[in-house]
Amino acid sequence: MLASYKLSGKYIFISGFLFTSVLGTLSHFFYEWSGDSTFIGLVCRISESAWEHMKLLFFPALLYCFLFKLIYKNAVPNVSLPLLIPESLLEKEADHIDGFAPEVAWVTHGGMERLQERLCVRPTSETLFCDLWAKTVKSYRDLPKVWNQWNSVLRWEKTTRPFLRSREFLWQEGHTLHATYEEAEERTIQMWEVYKDCYKETMAIPFVAGRKAEHEKFAGAEDTYTIEALMHDGKALQSATSHFFGNGFPDAFGIKYVDKNNELHSAYETSWGWSTRSIGALIMVHGDDDGLVLPPHVAPVECRIIPIAQHKEGVLDRSYALLDELKKAGYRVKIDDSDKSTGWKFSEQEILGIPTRIEIGPKDIEKNQVVVVRRDNREKIVVSLDEIAVKLREILEQEQQDMYNRAEEFLNSHIDTATTMDEMVEKFKANRGFVKACWCGDPECEGEVKYATGGAATRCLIEDEEMISDKCIYCGKPAKHMAYWGKSY
Numbered sequence: 511m512l513a514s515y516k517l518s519g520k521y522i523f524i525s526g527f528l529f530t531s532v533l534g535t536l537s538h539f540f541y542e543w544s545g546d547s548t549f550i551g552l553v554c555r556i557s558e559s560a561w562e563h564m565k566l567l568f569f570p571a572l573l574y575c576f577l578f579k580l581i582y583k584n585a586v587p588n589v590s591l592p593l594l595i596p597e598s599l600l601e602k603e604a605d606h607i608d609g610f611a612p613e614v615a616w617v618t619h620g621g622m623e624r625l626q627e628r629l630c631v632r633p634t635s636e637t638l639f640c641d642l643w644a645k646t647v648k649s650y651r652d653l654p655k656v657w658n659q660w661n662s663v664l665r666w667e668k669t670t671r672p673f674l675r676s677r678e679f680l681w682q683e684g685h686t687l688h689a690t691y692e693e694a695e696e697r698t699i700q701m702w703e704v705y706k707d708c709y710k711e712t713m714a715i716p717f718v719a720g721r722k723a724e725h726e727k728f729a730g731a732e733d734t735y736t737i738e739a740l741m742h743d744g745k746a747l748q749s750a751t752s753h754f755f756g757n758g759f760p761d762a763f764g765i766k767y768v769d770k771n772n773e774l775h776s777a778y779e780t781s782w783g784w785s786t787r788s789i790g791a792l793i794m795v796h797g798d799d800d801g802l803v804l805p806p807h808v809a810p811v812e813c814r815i816i817p818i819a820q821h822k823e824g825v826l827d828r829s830y831a832l833l834d835e836l837k838k839a840g841y842r843v844k845i846d847d848s849d850k851s852t853g854w855k856f857s858e859q860e861i862l863g864i865p866t867r868i869e870i871g872p873k874d875i876e877k878n879q880v881v882v883v884r885r886d887n888r889e890k891i892v893v894s895l896d897e898i899a900v901k902l903r904e905i906l907e908q909e910q911q912d913m914y915n916r917a918e919e920f921l922n923s924h925i926d927t928a929t930t931m932d933e934m935v936e937k938f939k940a941n942r943g944f945v946k947a948c949w950c951g952d953p954e955c956e957g958e959v960k961y962a963t964g965g966a967a968t969r970c971l972i973e974d975e976e977m978i979s980d981k982c983i984y985c986g987k988p989a990k991h992m993a994y995w996g997k998s999y
Contacts, residue, residue: 615666651767737751
């Protein structure tokens, strides 16, 4: 999806073979078709010699390698680093350990014996990656390092909520090391954009986005970029983040590289990640009282076929035929041919959040039709069996867009503005969601706002809009930032 890839050797071989074979066969005739062009003759056959025929394979294969590298240049290989981190390693970056100290779980004993050095259960992996890079990165030829891992981490949260805030959670964390400040910063922004695209296009979840305030940045980072989704209870959810570390971590771990001129330089680091919290976002943004409502782009099953009166002759046979047809057309589809009642099957499909179901019974077969029912709004759509393989995709795409539009309408209707504290307090009493307000940048002012509003704090800074006031919402001093303010979990 965003950071990881795994391409099998079989896939690479088959795709390369087909590409080379097809293009090589066509290039057998390109010279003649071009009117004996000298330029075309450099890469295509111009005579019947063995050398000329070798070009039919060499140049297509070379082009395939180039395209493969171009397409997958941003792909990130997966790695796996240890779960336990020695305390001495964690302490190498002072800001980092200060930021995570309250949440760290420590291993002090191995069996019955007390350890000479405490080990922390991984809250994040920056120190592990930097320790490895300090041993392996020596030259500009070793850069960049762009790695990703999927793993569980442990943070000792005082208050937990399923999916949204738990002590142990699964996440994806990418880590990169670069030769220049600019390259690292570019990667930070790039991954922030990837997360934004994934939330919008795949999960159908709108959001606000921006940089975190100075005191809200990830521990040890120079900049943290965030996307903040709005849940149905009006609270903000930090959904994904991308961090620019500069050379703070690399210098703390002694990571230096020699450039082409044999000069020693600092390296620059980034990290970026999201977690199972996004599952919570899906549930809360799209779900209803009857269960899950999954956007088609992310749903493991796009459609469930439910035979009606399946005991009658021909119903199951036609349902199985439809199942095969839709699978061949590329749909993620299953059939419920169990002995459960039809009502039970309908309810189960809705609870599971499957985007559509297809109802097919004796009368439908007679009319050469099916009934497609959308999960999001329960709309029933009659579709000809001759057209279902095409029409179902149209229905799913419309459902995906409609789900995003509804969520976006909810978000936009819950964004307000305030220029005074009285307005700010009143807006949070009257309307759940975000409030735009200006701020001097002082954390103490933010703390006072949080107290007065019952929990509202800066979620992210707004940098692409004109400021609505030149004064801080609390103290009245010159404002440095405009921010989205909101309550969180």
